[in-house]
Amino acid sequence: MLKLALFFLVISIIAGLFGFTGISAASAGIAKILFFLFILAFVVFLLIALLTAKTIL
Template identity: 75%
Template sequence: MLKLALFFLVVSLIAGLFGFGGISAAAAGIAKILFFIAIILFVVFIVIALMAGQALTR
């Protein structure tokens, strides 16, 4: 997921460099959404792993 966010960030930067403002803004928006989804999933999986680790030590 972070690879896709990085891809859209690069597309946004290149599109902005060549003057395609609309495409650049759309790609930046998609990159931002994917980045936040990846961060949320990371936090959820960390919490699940911590809870599973506590269940094994009991």
């Protein structure tokens, strides 16, 4: 998912350089949404791993 966010970020930058502002804004919005979804999934999986981990003692 993070790769997709980076992909859309690169598309946004390239489109902005060539003057396609509509495509650039849309790609940046998609990249932002995917990035925050990635962060949310990371935190959820981290909490699950921490709560279900068994201590080795």
